[in-house]
Amino acid sequence: xxxxxxxxxxxxxxxxxxxxxxxxxxxxxxxxxxxxxxxxxxxxxxxxxxxxxxxxxxxxxxxxxxxxxxxxxxxxxxxxxxxxx
Amino acid sequence: xxxxxxxxxxxxxxxxxxxxxxxxxxxxxxxxxxxxxxxxxxxxxxxxxxxxxxxxxxxxxxxxxxxxxxxxxxxxxxxxxxxxxxxxxxxxxxxxxxxxxxxxxxxxxxxxxxxxxxxxxxxxxxxxxxxxxxxxxxxxxxxxxxxxxxxxxxxxxxxxxxxxxxxxxxxxxxxxxxxxxxxxxxxxxxxxxxxxxxxxxxxxxxxxxxxxxxxxxxxxxxxxxxxxxxxxxxxxxxxxxxxxxxxxxxxxxxxxxxxxxxxxxxxxxxxxxxxxxxxxxxxxxxxxxxxxxxxxxxxxxxxxxxxxxxxxxxxxxxxxxxxxxxxxxxxxxxxxxxxxxxxxxxxxxxxxxxxxxxxxxxxxxxxxxxxxxxxxxxxxxxxxxxxxxxxxxxxxxxxxxxxxxxxxxxxxxxxxxxxxxxxxxxxxxxxxxxxxxxxxxxxxxxxxxxxxxxxxxxxxxxxxxxxxxxxxxxxx
Numbered sequence: 236x237x238x239x240x241x242x243x244x245x246x247x248x249x250x251x252x253x254x255x256x257x258x259x260x261x262x263x264x265x266x267x268x269x270x271x272x273x274x275x276x277x278x279x280x281x282x283x284x285x286x287x288x289x290x291x292x293x294x295x296x297x298x299x300x301x302x303x304x305x306x307x308x309x310x311x312x313x314x315x316x317x318x319x320x
Numbered sequence: 321x322x323x324x325x326x327x328x329x330x331x332x333x334x335x336x337x338x339x340x341x342x343x344x345x346x347x348x349x350x351x352x353x354x355x356x357x358x359x360x361x362x363x364x365x366x367x368x369x370x371x372x373x374x375x376x377x378x379x380x381x382x383x384x385x386x387x388x389x390x391x392x393x394x395x396x397x398x399x400x401x402x403x404x405x406x407x408x409x410x411x412x413x414x415x416x417x418x419x420x421x422x423x424x425x426x427x428x429x430x431x432x433x434x435x436x437x438x439x440x441x442x443x444x445x446x447x448x449x450x451x452x453x454x455x456x457x458x459x460x461x462x463x464x465x466x467x468x469x470x471x472x473x474x475x476x477x478x479x480x481x482x483x484x485x486x487x488x489x490x491x492x493x494x495x496x497x498x499x500x501x502x503x504x505x506x507x508x509x510x511x512x513x514x515x516x517x518x519x520x521x522x523x524x525x526x527x528x529x530x531x532x533x534x535x536x537x538x539x540x541x542x543x544x545x546x547x548x549x550x551x552x553x554x555x556x557x558x559x560x561x562x563x564x565x566x567x568x569x570x571x572x573x574x575x576x577x578x579x580x581x582x583x584x585x586x587x588x589x590x591x592x593x594x595x596x597x598x599x600x601x602x603x604x605x606x607x608x609x610x611x612x613x614x615x616x617x618x619x620x621x622x623x624x625x626x627x628x629x630x631x632x633x634x635x636x637x638x639x640x641x642x643x644x645x646x647x648x649x650x651x652x653x654x655x656x657x658x659x660x661x662x663x664x665x666x667x668x669x670x671x672x673x674x675x676x677x678x679x680x681x682x683x684x685x686x687x688x689x690x691x692x693x694x695x696x697x698x699x700x701x702x703x704x705x706x707x708x709x710x711x712x713x714x715x716x717x718x719x720x721x722x723x724x725x726x727x728x729x730x731x732x733x734x735x736x737x738x739x740x741x742x743x744x745x746x747x748x749x750x751x752x753x754x755x756x757x758x759x760x761x762x763x764x765x766x767x768x769x770x771x772x773x774x775x776x777x778x779x780x781x782x783x784x785x786x787x788x789x790x791x792x793x794x795x796x
Contacts, residue, residue: 250751253784270783273463274767274776277506278745280467285747296464 240287240313241306247282248302251275261303283309289316329355331576331785332564334551334590337365337727338771339762340580341534342396342778348541349400350791355572356543357564359550364531365580365727365762366734367771373714375619375670378527380723380734382663382672383414383633385519386772393521393775402533407524409666411631414520417487418636418704424487426516430456433517441484451478455513463506470741471508472500486640491516494635494661495770497611497676497735499642507739507769514772520633524666530771554579554590554758561757564590576757576785580778582730583737583749583764584609595755600748607743610768611649612720612732614677616696619714620669634662636703649676652688654695662704673700677720679731685719693717735770736763750777751784759785 241261249256252269265271271279276299280291283305289312299305331347333340336358348354362368366380386393387408397403413433415426422440427433434452438445454462466474471492475485489500489508496503496511523529535545553565554577563573579586587596587604596604637645637659648656654675662673673696680688693715701708720732729736737743743766750765752758761781762774786793 246753250753253780253787255787273506274745276464277467278747278750280464281745282747293465293468296467297462 251278329574332574333578335580336363337580339774339778343782346782348543354543356545357549361548363535369526369528376526377617384771385514387521388518400537416634447478466505469505471503471505474505491635499646504741504744510769578759580762584730608738609733610735610738611676615718616673618671620711631666679720685721736768
């Protein structure tokens with residue numbers, strides 16, 4: 236499950252940033268290394284919400300600094316969703 | 321690798337709007353073989369000018385923003401060395417907002433603007449400082465946290481005075497097509513920062529100079545621009561771009577296709593309904609375009625006293641109820657809308673004025689254009705320029721139908737999709753993930769924030785393609 240989440244998020248970040256999937260490592264800094272600005276941070280968030288059918292809180296968006304931050308957040312939201320269901 | 325075959329393009333860009341031209345310039349400069357196909361007989365999209373009886377009018381867009389030191393529009397002008405050639409001027413104040421109780425100026429000097437506003441609204445002085453500082457904050461991540469709020473919710477967080485909130489929102493209704501209760505805070509803040517705080521720039525001689533300069537550079541970089549050239553189809557094979565088909569039937573092979581035209585047309589007509597997924601098709605059908613505009617163009621006989629501040633954009637509203645104004649605009653109720661945006665050009669003999677207006681068919685506007693035009697002139701005469709009608713040498717107008725006819729933007733939409741919360745950054749409108757080699761650029765990418773917005777997207781789209789091609793991103 237977690238690997239799938241990571242691959243899906245890599246694919247989203249690759250589409251939004253224009254960087255190749257191979258260049259996106261767990262600790263790659265999205266802002267400094269992949270040129271993710273506020274528009275792209277929103278694009279990534281909206282795409283994640285659509286893909287995983289979760290909702291990301293506004294205050295969590297600026298906390299997503301790396302791929303692993305995004306993966307952790309999505310896993311957490313999916314677990315929560317599983318518990319709520 | 322780029323294709324060595326001479327008959328095959330590396331990229332075809334559909335539409336020579338500002339975004340298409342910016343994207344095309346970067347791609348061509350990096351060595352790609354690029355064709356831009358534009359259906360109109362001149363480049364620019366909504367950023368064009370025309371001349372009647374010696375008066376030169378800007379057809380729709382009449383200024384641009386983000387031209388400060390690190391602004392994106394300045395960056396592209398510098399990258400292509402068109403900044404000096406364009407002779408860019410900025411009126412001071414760039415914006416004047418007039419309501420029954422207040423007159424607010426946006427000066428080139430931001431501190432002066434803030435100070436004057438604090439004098440008018442002393443009870444809000446600290447809030448004004450905090451709000452302006454937030455909007456002007458250049459931290460790239462700061463705006464992402466407001467993505468699920470409306471501009472009204474953001475203003476409510478900073479201010480208590482409803483009239484001040486309406487004053488800060490009225491220009492955004494006029495240039496972004498939505499009242500603060502419906503506009504996403506992200507779009508509102510972008511417009512506020514790029515139009516009000518760093519806006520009002522114009523190339524001397526009219527806005528056409530900007531696309532013309534870009535088109536000239538594009539050709540110097542080896543790009544091919546075909547005007548009066550309508551693209552009829554985008555061809556794909558195995559979910560990969562193969563090229564485009566022109567109206568006259570010829571197939572143009574290309575590795576990349578970048579659409580700088582209307583998104584509905586791009587997906588439903590050029591690509592074809594059968595080429596997109598069902599849920600994306602339903603999404604497109606469900607999306608709302610932004611409102612259109614009625615634009616009035618006047619040539620006057622002499623510069624007379626009431627015409628102050630040439631070049632400045634004047635936003636007038638006789639009331640503060642922007643939701644009501646928006647509803648009235650949707651019905652074509654010019655009196656209910658109440659206000660307007662007005663600009664007296666630097667030559668002091670040309671005026672343009674604009675109000676949001678609904679899209680109706682050709683017949684409706686043929687029957688109503690004249691009435692609308694006269695009633696618009698009456699209102700300007702009543703509130704801003706006494707005796708205006710006695711000084712008019714030439715008058716004409718563009719209706720929403722006119723805007724559609726010249727640019728093929730769906731329903732004459734002025735800003736792409738409406739900038740509501742649910743339509744912000746919708747996936748697949750910039751880089752459709754289901755087709756390889758296919759991009760959209762311009763205001764239909766769900767990031768419609770005027771010229772600086774489409775410049776940003778054009779630059780970004782080019783960078784993405786150059787990265788894919790492992791080509792260096794060349795500047796100067």
